[in-house]
Amino acid sequence: MTALLEVAGLVREYALPRRHPFARAPHLRVLHGVDLTVPERGSLGIVGESGSGKSTLARAVLALERPQAGRVALRGRDLFALRAAELRAARRDIQPVFQDPYGSLDPRHSIGRIVAEPIAALEPRTGGGERRERVAAMLHAVGLSPAAADKFPHEFSGGQRQRIAIARALVTRPALIVADEPVSALDVSVQAQVLGLMLDLQAEFGLAWLFISHDLAVVRVITARVAVLYRGRVVEEGPTGAVFDAPRHPYTAALIAAVPRVGQQRRSAVSANGASANDAPVPAEGCAYAPRCAFAAPRCRTERPTLGPAAERRTACHLPL
């Protein structure tokens, strides 16, 4: 089976402000060579805390930001090697859903216009009648009435707006949807509705999801496989259930242990020192997690563990659990 999405060696750096006018601008490396694969109709979850590079990854996969190195291939074609017209054609196959249901819809556009925007931009020859029909069909598919097309975003609740964002993403019948924290801003009961919708749509439209979230439970509901991102590197990858039930990387284990659940005594956080993912100092060599790791050995501080070749389960750790 050929992979729908293949990300290889993705490196993304941002320029930081210069220290003085003549200094070279320092760079912050956010992604350190990320490899990922999403099969056709498959689903891959990306979990990680703030500062792990999740959103940067989403933007690079959507070809919104050009990485410094690496490739993002959709059905074997590198998005960053395409010419502008080819890239626009490829965009029909890869569409986003973002986190903020209040920020991701232009408040000045009607719902019909918002949902039709990918058609208008990517298939400009589509006639008005067909466009309206497809918008109505998509609104119906996400559980909204076709009458919603004439309304404006402020007339809808957060959950409904997220449905509209999903309808917009689906309207060009993409093969892959990149969802960056799509339910994090929603109330629990609404979240359950939207998650259910996403699962149904995956079956109905033969979609693949790249599902990015900090919420392990949500990722578990939606995805078949999961990759755990720590400071710009994938530290563990495998089938979602297996990874969460029996994590091998100490960071994955710490994440899972930290989630409070009803009726369970929360184990005290495995990472006991007060540093979070985005402010712990990154060691120049060795494992990036070693400074927070309860099990770190001398080798972890000198030699960087690698994820290894593609396999059912992979862990970038010298001493997996």
Next chain:
Amino acid sequence: MRGAWRSRNLLAGGAITALMVLIALVSLVWTPYGPTQIDIVHRLATPSAAHPLGTDLFGRDELSMLMAGAQSSLSVALIAVIVGAGIGVPIGAFAAARGGVPDDLVMRACDLAFAFPALLTAVMITALAGPGAINAMLAIGIFNIPVFARITRGAARGVWGREFILAARAAGRHDTAITVLHVLPNIAAVLLVQATIQFALAIVADAGLSYVGLGTQPPQPSWGRMLNDAQTFIWRAPLLAVFPGLAITFAVLGLNLLGDGLQDLLDPRVRRAR
């Protein structure tokens, strides 16, 4: 738009501005006397039934001149704002869309333009290019360009950071299309408010230019020129200076009130929830 009726600023400003526009329009077809009609016998007349605001040193009817003056003041200010916005908004929108070096260049150019005292430079430009209404419009308009460029750029940068822009980019929209379809509609309110403020400033600038004889040329009456003419007789006929002064004050006040009112109405932070 029920909120419009709750705002006294908006009502008062809108009414004053509408009145000014109405007077200017009426003056195109009718004034009590011809605004250039000289009647040397009745020069420097005090207000009376025949001449409600009196006459000037040539016996021209003050009311007719004020009405015709509104015409020239408003049209000079309007064109100046259109020139400023027409060039400044695209520049600012471009800077915001591109970011980086183009953005820096545009903004430094604006800083440079702000370093010149606007009115003095407008005086210099009209003095060099020759006095007249057209040159006054351009001279004032040029100094509106950086104002509009800067405010457009600032507001547009805020919109560019929002997620619906990312969605539009993922839908394959060009920067230009995004600017036209998403960015400008979302900053229109800010620009409209700024335009009313610049309009008021342009009226003052126009009055200043024609006061020193560089704006609208005689015989077409203008408020600035009327002030200048009146100062010779300030002790004999003080009202001749008062009326054009009041006209300028009212026009500026009305526009500023209108701008404040629009800001309250359009600013989502002030707007009541549903």
Next chain:
Amino acid sequence: MLAVENLSVSLPMEGGRVPVLADVSFALARGESVGLVGESGSGKSMTALAIMGLLPPGAATSGRVLFDGRDLLAAAEPELCAIRGRRIGMVFQEPMTALNPLMSIGAQVTEPLRLHLRLGRAEAEARARRLLARVGLAQIDPHRHPHQLSGGQRQRVVIAIALACGPELLIADEPTTALDVTMQAQVLDLLGELAAEQGLALLLITHDLGVVSATAARVMVMYAGRVVEAGGTGAVFAAMAHPYTRALFAASPHEAGGRPAPIPGQVPDPQHRPPGCAFAPRCPRAQRDCVATVPVLSPLPFKGRGLGEGSACGASAASPAPSPPPSPASGRGSHVAACFHPHPAP
């Protein structure tokens, strides 16, 4: 120490006064922690604002909020100011907006000490350093500014400020929602320790059932401005009686263990709340009596006729009488639910 008695709040909205809180009663003793759970619009944050006297202008209240015997709803603003920040500390969801970006964190912790306790500069600074150390920020330079800290560190600073004057009650409104899970765990541990060691009472407001379960001894579930179920955290989650509590639990991906079950329908607007039980239109167990009358909080298990069949206590609640103010003995640990047809205990 804190007793909220039949607290009702209504706000002016388009179309008249709209009740946003109805008949909320609970008591909180020294060293006790209570979790307030609900979705947005349930009234949980409004309850906190009412206790602190920070309701939006135009709000009308009835009932009493007794803090150490004084009714805060009747108290004048200067008195409230002396209590807020000094005897009641507050922690909000977004640590970045709760801090002044232009002041160093040390100065922000010192400020309430000088304002409320009138401490001298040196004394206040020494105390601020101890507070920062207590919340686990001993290694952080107090001259740093908020933007130089991570989200978890900022929330600790906010907690240090809230604790500065040694309050008796800490109100935390979604204190960990903006934080990563590992940070959340540390902040929750910290709140738990503080309650235990300083006898601090904690009112924890959250939408996350897991957070309540991990932190609070008692829980109150709110829906559409009313408390629908309350009791000891263990007892409530072991035998969830109100259908809404169960639905919330089943909708949570953490708890459902599989595909979460959505709750049909939507939370009603405060303007359009149904006349009877507000949850009735979405409730799988609703019957005719639920639509007619508002059920009051009643102790579980219900006496009398069979559980969940017919009207368990519909007759006794035929007229919507206000629930009795909690007496110190009964109101505390007992499991209560506002439902005519509660789920029977397993």
